[in-house]
Amino acid sequence: MPSSLRLLFVTLIPSLLLSACSSVSLNQAPVEDRNPQPPKVVAAPPAPAASAPATPEVKPPPGAENAGKPGYYTVKPGDALIRIALDNGQSWRDVAKWNGLENPNRIEVGQVLRVVPPGVEPGTATARPIAGAAKTETRPLDAKPPVASASAASAATTAAAPKDTSKDTAKDSASDDDNLAWAWPVSQPVSAGFDEQRNKGLDFAGKPGDPVLAVADGRVVYAGSGLRGYGNLVIIKHNNTYLTAYAHNRAMLVEQDQVVRKGQRIAEMGSTESDTVKLHFEVRKLGKPVDPAKLLPPR
Secondary structure, three states, X not given: OOHHHHHHHXXXXXXXXXHHXXXXXXXXXXXXXXXXXXXXXXXXXXXXXXXXXXOOOOOOOOOHHHOOOOOEEEOOOOOOHHHHHHHOOOOHHHHHHHOOOOOOOOOOOOOEEEXXXXXXXXXXXXXXXXXXXXXXXXXXXOOOOOOOOHHXXXXXXXXXXXXXXXXXXXXXXXXXXXXXXXXXXXXXXXXXXXXXXXXXXXXXXXXXXXEEEOOOOEEEEEEEOOOOOOXXXXXXXXXXXXXXXXXXXXXXXXXXXXXXXXXXXXXXXXXXXXXXXXXXXXXXXXXXXXXXXXXXXXX
16 A cells, blocks of 8 residues: 555544544433332421410390390390480389499490399389378478377277278289379460370470470479470379470489479479470380370369
C-alpha cells in the first residue's frame, strides 16, 4: 500500500471511531417493572374530635309552671302591669308584691303572674277593706273596727245563737261589696254610653278644670299617666270587687295610697290623650268592665 494511502487511513480511522462513539446515547434505557407494588399509604393521625358547640340553656320565664292555672295571668306583648292589675280588679302594687317584682316596670313576655291574693280561690271575694254595720261606713280603709262596749258585747252574747254561715261567707261578702253607695263622678250628662267592645265605660263632655269626684269611698291605687290611651288616670279601689277609673284629667288632686271619700274632688277634667275635653269613667267588677249606668243612682 502506498505510503500516502496508509497515511490517509491512519488519519481518518480515529475520527470515524470517535464519531460512532459520540452517536451512542449515554443514558440507560428505562427498566419496566412487571410486578408493581402498590404505594405504601401512611395513615394520617386521627384529627382531634371537634367539640360540639354548647347549646345555651333556655331558661323558662318566671312563673311558667303556673301557666294556665286559675288566678294566674301570662304576660303578652304590649302588656303593662297597670293594665294587668286593672283587668283583674287588683292594685298594681299588690300584684307586684304577690309576684316579688323588684321593678314593676320590668315584666317579660311569657312571664306568669299571680293576680289573686295568695290563699284565695279565683272568683271569690275576700273580706271587704271597708267594714262596719252601716253600708255607708266612711272610716279610713286601714282603720281598726271600733271596740264594742261591755253592754253591747253582753247583748250580743245573750242574743239568739247565730246559724252556721261558713258556706255563705263568700256569697255574703260579695253581696256586701255589691251594695256600695254610688254617686256620679261629674254633674255633666253622658256624652257616650257603655259599649263592651268600643267604649268600656261612660264619657262626659265638659270644660277644662271641671271637677271630677270619687263615686264611693275607697283608696287610690294608681294616679299617673302610664296606661296608654287614658292620659292622666286615677284608679280607686273601693273593695275587693269594684275598681273605678277616671281618665283624661288635666290635673290629679290625689296620690297613690290616699284614702278618699264619696264626692271628694280627685281630679280636674282635661284632654290628655283625648281629642276633646272629657272624663272617661269606668267601673270594673272583679276586673271586668261593667256598665256604670246600671250602678249609679238615678238623677
